[in-house]
Amino acid sequence: MIRVLVVDDQALVRGSFRLLVDTAPDLAVVGEAATGLEAVDAARRLRPDVVLMDVRMPDLDGIEATRRIIADPVTAEVKVLVLTTFDIDEYVFGALRAGASGFLLKDTRPGDLLDAIRVVAGGEALLAPTATRRLIEQFVRHAPxxxxxxxxxxxxxxxxxxxxxxxxxxxxxxxxxxxxxxxxxxxxxxxxxxxxxxxxxxxxxxxxxxxxxxxxx
Structure with a gap:
């Protein structure tokens, strides 16, 4: 069973993701968080396999929350799949640099999102097709x-x-x-x-x- 933590500042979105994930026999939502700080705390407490991480949230954005989760020895093995409404280079690039294993837009088809969770849990990276080439070009152009x-x-x-x-x-x-x-x-x-x-x-x-x-x- 792949254990999932859902992170989003909108209760309706969290509830929708929970319902979707729990329809899959091999996936289960073990917790929810509404802010970046709550996400970091929940990841430490629950040790999920995958975190579905929103970007724009109060007190701490999803990119920084991802960085803290990956940097913490307690949660270093947790995989983070960043989900956002906005296909912005800064978000894509920041997510990867923070250690996220995947980046998808929220308009991804339900079945594709469930597959993405499985892929990320299995240790592979997954990026929204529209973001892949731009991300590589951003990295080559700007990263040390x-x-x-x-x-x-x-x-x-x-x-x-x-x-x-x-x-x-x-x-x-x-x-x-x-x-x-x-x-x-x-x-x-x-x-x-x-x-x-x-x-x-x-x-x-x-x-x-x-x-x-x-x-x-």
Missing amino acids: QQPASVELPDTTEREREVLALVGAGLSNTEIAQRLHISVSTTKTHIGRLLMKLGARDRAQLVIIAFQSGLARP
Whole structure:
């Protein structure tokens, strides 16, 4: 069972998300929060698998709340899926930098949102299609860059090939087809990359791929 914490300053929205999530046999809402500070506290108390996080909230916005949850050793393993009405670059970029594993708009179809929760809970990153390319371009343009000659310690040539394709936005199935390997082998390579590079999830692998020069916008 995937345990979900719903965070939004509007009670009606929280209730709608709770009803939707609880319709899935493998998902369950374990709590709600109406502000960023409440979200941080609830994450510590409840230890959910996934937090559905709004951006615009009183006392502490969702981006800062996400940063605090990820930075806290008690909740460092909690995955955050940011949901917002506004498709704004600042929100997308800020969510990823804060450690969020996903970013979606609130007009996402119900079934797609449930699938997104499962994907994020499984350790993969998920971004709204309209945000993906802009996010990568924002990161490359504004984020501090490592030297272009930076090397990836202890990674094999095959792992670097996989990392480059992750940076290009390919799914596990697409990577497997491109490299003529099985999906399970692809997942093994990605798991080893996460461990060797100290990355929390697939979103951070995308960042590393660009920082190392393996991927370019």
